[in-house]
Amino acid sequence: MKILVLLLFTIQISAQVGVNTTDPQQTLHVGSNTGTVRIESLDGDNSPYNAGDVDGDLDFTNNTYNLYVDALGNLTTEFKPLYNSNGSDAVDDAAIPVNFVTLTNSDTDGQADVQITLFEVTVARPAILEVKYNLSFDVYLDAAKTVISDNYARRISTYFVISGVGTRKYGPVSKCYSSGSTLSITGPMYNASTAYIQLPAAGKYDIQFYGEVSSNVKGGGGGTTSKAAYVEFATGYDAIFLRLH
Template sequence: MEKNYITFAILLISCSVISQTKGVGINETDPQQALHLGSSNGTIRVDGLNSTNSTYNGGGTETYPLYVDGNGNLTLEFKPLYNSNGSDALDHATLPGSIVTLPAGDNDGTITGELFNFTIAVNRASILEVKYNVSMDVFSTPAEAVITDRRARRINTFFQVNGVGRKYGHAGKCYTGGSADSETGKLFNTSTSYISLPAAGSYVIRFYGEVSSGITGSTANTGLATCVKFARGNDSLLFRLH
């Protein structure tokens, strides 16, 4: 019995030395990190993340993304910077720029207006994922007269970082009408894009609506009267950092 105690003590001392000099290895005789988990089948099991113990694990044979928080804790919980998650992300009543009007006879037949913006602060270089679904109603005037001239209007949406440089997340629709009974129901522009934020700092993501119509070749002053009212439906937004 005394011999067994001595052998166990020597084993503990040996493990302690390995832990101090190389790290702790589980199924590894030569750990390469502070904690090195060895696995012959390429998988590691954490019971705290299974479907019994985590509400974010849906069970079955599906797989689920694993995240790490600022404290180094592992979790299945998805925490984006912002997620409207089914609620209406944009209230047109609080967005003074949500109406973009192209006057009849406009010189180049195109007008762009800023719809809304969000400020994002990051403490490291990051990739920002942006998903949006923005509604719009198309008329010929701000008084909501319907379009009857059978000529197309193009409504494009996009966003920029700090309002300059590359335009991200382009999405567009065309609309026209031929009588006073033309349908004016809501259209939606939807897009996803990824933006490189090169360093820590504050960035303003500015969303724009661009309306164009009436250009024939290079003929000027042929813009057609168009009024697009944005964000009057159930709009959605998601911002996520990578």
């Protein structure tokens, strides 16, 4: 009787591999002044995130798409931000604790603000955070939604702050609203902005979005000329986009 014994060995080779080079400088080194790397799983026929020859000119070199690396080191053309409302309403005014802010005629500094919503981001290293937002609001004279008709302007501002990186207001943007007629049409208006923030270390960061309304404050003392206003935020379809770099 004959017995065949098959021995399987796992051999680990620590070496640098060179393609078109005899002196590789990295684990995988592709040499040549004109050489490129082609991964067919990422092309227009195999990847749903590669649009291929989108302009239809049969030139496959002038349609390029971003290449990303996921947490496992895999290469992909799929774009996955931290958060993307992607057409849905990012902030539901009925779901947030407080969606309005009131400014009175007697307000001493001529401004009032409210936190609209909050997002949490956790990073394992220092990073740059990209934030894009588009936040809606409606402007009235008071909580009864009386139409403003006094011809005085109210400034409605939006911005966000991030815990752990100071008190700076990021992405500030403002619009002024005024009306001289009770027949004026009300409805959602929008503030949109983009900002890039350096997150200095690993940890959790709170992104706090604020809305603010302000009007004139009389200079030199002697009281205020601020005008009453009532602003509701997140009344339309809001958009928020978060990405790490």
